[in-house]
Amino acid sequence: MDRIDRKYRILQAIIDDYILTALPVGSRTISRKYEQKLSSATIRNEMSDLEELGYLDSPHTSAGRVPSNKAYRLYVDQMLKPPPLSVEETAFINQCFDRRVHQVDDMSMRIAKALASMTHYTSAVMTRTPRSEQVLSHLQLVPVAERRVLLILVTRGGAVRQSLLDLDASIAADELYMVSRILSSQLEGLRLSELPDALTRLSGSCATGLRQIVQAMAEQQPEAAGSDAVTLSIGGRSNLLGFPEYSDVDKAKALLSVLETREKVVSLLERNGEMEISVRIGPETGLEETRDCSVVTASYRLSDGRVNTIGLIGPTRMQYGKALAVLSQVGRSLGAILDEYDEHE
Amino acid sequence: MDRIDRKYRILQAIIDDYILTALPVGSRTISRKYEQKLSSATIRNEMSDLEELGYLDSPHTSAGRVPSNKAYRLYVDQMLKPPPLSVEETAFINQCFDRRVHQVDDMSMRIAKALASMTHYTSAVMTRTPRSEQVLSHLQLVPVAERRVLLILVTRGGAVRQSLLDLDASIAADELYMVSRILSSQLEGLRLSELPDALTRLSGSCATGLRQIVQAMAEQQPEAAGSDAVTLSIGGRSNLLGFPEYSDVDKAKALLSVLETREKVVSLLERNGEMEISVRIGPETGLEETRDCSVVTASYRLSDGRVNTIGLIGPTRMQYGKALAVLSQVGRSLGAILDEYDEHE
DNA sequence: ATTAGCACTCAAACAAGAAGAGTGCTAACA
DNA sequence: TGTTAGCACTCTTCTTGTTTGAGTGCTAAT
Numbered sequence: 001m002d003r004i005d006r007k008y009r010i011l012q013a014i015i016d017d018y019i020l021t022a023l024p025v026g027s028r029t030i031s032r033k034y035e036q037k038l039s040s041a042t043i044r045n046e047m048s049d050l051e052e053l054g055y056l057d058s059p060h061t062s063a064g065r066v067p068s069n070k071a072y073r074l075y076v077d078q079m080l081k082p083p084p085l086s087v088e089e090t091a092f093i094n095q096c097f098d099r100r101v102h103q104v105d106d107m108s109m110r111i112a113k114a115l116a117s118m119t120h121y122t123s124a125v126m127t128r129t130p131r132s133e134q135v136l137s138h139l140q141l142v143p144v145a146e147r148r149v150l151l152i153l154v155t156r157g158g159a160v161r162q163s164l165l166d167l168d169a170s171i172a173a174d175e176l177y178m179v180s181r182i183l184s185s186q187l188e189g190l191r192l193s194e195l196p197d198a199l200t201r202l203s204g205s206c207a208t209g210l211r212q213i214v215q216a217m218a219e220q221q222p223e224a225a226g227s228d229a230v231t232l233s234i235g236g237r238s239n240l241l242g243f244p245e246y247s248d249v250d251k252a253k254a255l256l257s258v259l260e261t262r263e264k265v266v267s268l269l270e271r272n273g274e275m276e277i278s279v280r281i282g283p284e285t286g287l288e289e290t291r292d293c294s295v296v297t298a299s300y301r302l303s304d305g306r307v308n309t310i311g312l313i314g315p316t317r318m319q320y321g322k323a324l325a326v327l328s329q330v331g332r333s334l335g336a337i338l339d340e341y342d343e344h345e
Numbered sequence: 346m347d348r349i350d351r352k353y354r355i356l357q358a359i360i361d362d363y364i365l366t367a368l369p370v371g372s373r374t375i376s377r378k379y380e381q382k383l384s385s386a387t388i389r390n391e392m393s394d395l396e397e398l399g400y401l402d403s404p405h406t407s408a409g410r411v412p413s414n415k416a417y418r419l420y421v422d423q424m425l426k427p428p429p430l431s432v433e434e435t436a437f438i439n440q441c442f443d444r445r446v447h448q449v450d451d452m453s454m455r456i457a458k459a460l461a462s463m464t465h466y467t468s469a470v471m472t473r474t475p476r477s478e479q480v481l482s483h484l485q486l487v488p489v490a491e492r493r494v495l496l497i498l499v500t501r502g503g504a505v506r507q508s509l510l511d512l513d514a515s516i517a518a519d520e521l522y523m524v525s526r527i528l529s530s531q532l533e534g535l536r537l538s539e540l541p542d543a544l545t546r547l548s549g550s551c552a553t554g555l556r557q558i559v560q561a562m563a564e565q566q567p568e569a570a571g572s573d574a575v576t577l578s579i580g581g582r583s584n585l586l587g588f589p590e591y592s593d594v595d596k597a598k599a600l601l602s603v604l605e606t607r608e609k610v611v612s613l614l615e616r617n618g619e620m621e622i623s624v625r626i627g628p629e630t631g632l633e634e635t636r637d638c639s640v641v642t643a644s645y646r647l648s649d650g651r652v653n654t655i656g657l658i659g660p661t662r663m664q665y666g667k668a669l670a671v672l673s674q675v676g677r678s679l680g681a682i683l684d685e686y687d688e689h690e
Numbered sequence: 691a692t693t694a695g696c697a698c699t700c701a702a703a704c705a706a707g708a709a710g711a712g713t714g715c716t717a718a719c720a
Numbered sequence: 721t722g723t724t725a726g727c728a729c730t731c732t733t734c735t736t737g738t739t740t741g742a743g744t745g746c747t748a749a750t
Binding site for chain 2: 144148164237241246
């Protein structure tokens with residue numbers, strides 16, 4: 001027991017050191033810096049065992065050892081003591097949410113920037129708004145051009161969706177406002193997913209002007225017809241280039257390309273289970289390009305049905321402790337702020 | 346005359362070759378690939394002259410020569426023959442604008458992606474909406490939470506701005522809609538820059554419910570109070586890493602960091618004169634970090650006052666011809682599409 | 691005015707050796 | 721039996737010296 005305990009203490013020391021330095025760590029280093037009671041020879045034996053167990057890899061015979069993905073897994077699952085954030089860090093986070101937020105739009109960008117600057121990793125903030133759970137609060141049609149109308153949908157949570165409608169014939173501005181009022185009262189309270197049905201039902205029984213709009217909405221409205229709306233903000237892309245693992249430009253380029261492909265980023269952030277916090281290591285990230293990255297995410301379901309995910313992307317040699325601490329703290333604050341909007345529901 | 350002509354023909358050959366290969370070009374190369382009538386010795390003499398004139402630099406004694414910024418300047422101002430886009434390229438651009446655009450939001454991102462993929466440079470699309478020229482078309486207040494209201498402003502061009510207002514006391518939804526109607530009719534047709542004045546004028550003479558809203562708007566509305574609204578989309582960040590000038594990760598990182606600082610990107614895109622198309626080379630870009638980059642931009646003023654700028658960022662050794670061709674073609678199509686929205690004005 | 695020829699320069703590529711970090715194994719030791 | 725000192729061995733990295741090749745500048749010949 002004592003024996004086993006020591007083995008994992010050594011493993012942890014190796015992981016800690018490697019996370020810090022990115023250099024393969026040798027027996028001597030451990031014996032000097034972490035386990036001064038033990039000689040390097042003893043450590044060597046233990047390390048040999050650990051390699052056999054699959055927790056360590058050696059780049060070549062005389063280069064020290066490097067933690068395997070299996071080791072990182074064990075590390076985050078078992079060994080990670082939740083490290084408390086420093087006073088400054090907590091203060092920084094609070095300050096981010098402190099001032100009243102009036103600009104809804106750039107909120108997630110601000111969070112992403114904050115996450116990136118605190119951790120030096122690349123960050124992402126994703127908000128998925130499920131169509132089926134969003135309830136319409138208000139609808140407004142605004143004339144934009146001859147035969148072109150701006151349709152604005154506001155949901156209970158305060159999300160605004162806009163899309164343009166092309167009409168067959170032009171409609172006077174006055175008539176348009178009237179139609180807005182009618183539709184708004186008819187459709188308010190419905191879920192967005194129920195809109196298409198409601199629209200076809202309506203289109204049967206109404207005047208020509210109204211009917212034209214309703215049909216255009218039914219046909220052309222991608223928001224309601226398509227899948228969930230997903231917004232994405234990414235911060236700290238250049239942070240990745242600071243790590244020695246990306247001093248090879250080709251690797252860096254491959255990774256940055258991933259960040260430019262919306263679907264790939266979404267797939268990285270998408271949680272596969274229901275758990276709030278998830279750590280995916282190396283191949284677990286699911287993408288070939290990120291086979292030596294780790295992704296840490298925290299997801300929160302808001303009371304209006306939206307799902308908010310914040311995440312960090314970095315090398316597998318990531319400071320998991322800090323990443324988790326920052327993510328959960330920011331996630332908590334963020335969840336609180338966002339839910340505030342819905343407090344009357 | 347003939348003499349001078351030849352000198353600049355040689356300079357052009359050097360620039361062309363360097364743009365293509367990124368390698369210092371020697372006299373031999375020119376004599377073989379571009380000026381087969383002349384011996385390398387002759388070219389050498391001319392190159393020596395050109396260096397004296399400040400058009401060429403030599404990295405070291407025996408390394409061939411590299412065009413100076415002054416040379417690029419001459420190149421784009423005098424030597425650049427407008428190279429026609431290939432059929433495929435024109436087709437690609439048209440296809441981008443072909444399908445009806447219903448999603449206003451991601452339009453600029455789509456353009457940015459297209460620009461980047463056509464040129465392999467980094468692209469940016471900026472839309473500046475001057476507050477003073479935007480005319481209010483519709484205003485809507487929507488309840489979001491107890492004492493919290495979503496204010497939506499729609500302008501004639503079809504731009505939608507939203508901001509949150511905090512109220513001192515809660516207001517019933519019905520009352521809110523009534524206030525919306527009143528305000529909308531009172532303020533419609535005003536320029537956004539006139540809103541603050543109009544609001545203070547209004548707040549003197551109205552009922553308490555209305556007054557509270559008006560005051561909140563006057564105090565809290567950053568959109569109307571602040572400067573012009575600027576949206577920014579950037580594409581093809583990872584493209585930069587493909588160029589040999591950024592195989593040094595530190596340089597690449599510095600450049601990518603610039604792209605993460607909103608104000609810096611804006612300053613890069615900001616045109617200093619009134620000209621539609623601008624090419625800035627090296628230090629002309631105005632930022633220390635981009636002293637060996639060039640920025641090519643095209644700006645278009647739309648009929649509703651918005652100014653749209655699309656730009657490309659790459660090494661000074663940029664394919665200026667292609668960049669200009671693509672930018673002006675895309676700019677033309679984009680201007681046409683965007684102005685369509687305003688055709689009834 | 692052009693060009694052939696030649697001496698000279700300098701970076702990049704290559705090879706060989708030395709240094710250093712680290713391992714595995716064996717034998718001695720508590 | 722677990723621990724450790726010692727040693728041979730293995731690789732990488734660093735250094736140094738050498739070669740190669742591309743390119744220039746100058747001079748003299750055409």
